[in-house]
Amino acid sequence: KDAESAEIRFHVPEMATRPLRVYRMTALHVRSMQNAEFYTWTLEGSTDGSSWTGVDSRSRERLSQDVAMPSSYRVPDAPAFPYYRIRFQPAGNAPASHAGISELEFYFAPDRIPTH
Numbered sequence: 001k002d003a004e005s006a007e008i009r010f011h012v013p014e015m016a017t018r019p020l021r022v023y024r025m026t027a028l029h030v031r032s033m034q035n036a037e038f039y040t041w042t043l044e045g046s047t048d049g050s051s052w053t054g055v056d057s058r059s060r061e062r063l064s065q066d067v068a069m070p071s072s073y074r075v076p077d078a079p080a081f082p083y084y085r086i087r088f089q090p091a092g093n094a095p096a097s098h099a100g101i102s103e104l105e106f107y108f109a110p111d112r113i114p115t116h
């Protein structure tokens with residue numbers, strides 16, 4: 001791995017048939033991560049945890065540091081995957097290893113849409 005990159009991986013098998021629709025992130029407070037003003041990342045999904053498909057990517061984003069108001073990102077056309085990863089790249093003067101995330105939330109499509 002490149003020393004300048006960082007990633008978060010996770011496995012959510014119970015969501016393998018429910019596509020991701022929104023994800024939200026909150027950055028660590030600037031006093032903790034003084035060099036990380038901007039964030040650049042790619043969100044990817046996988047059916048097997050080894051071959052990855054791009055779901056979303058962002059460049060030089062400012063993330064909220066307020067856990068009550070996280071930065072939200074819609075991915076309305078993403079397919080469903082049991083594996084996800086977020087790969088952070090360097091942004092500005094900070095290496096990706098300085099991309100301090102305090103919270104990460106994923107919201108998947110409902111299993112069934114209620115009809116009335």
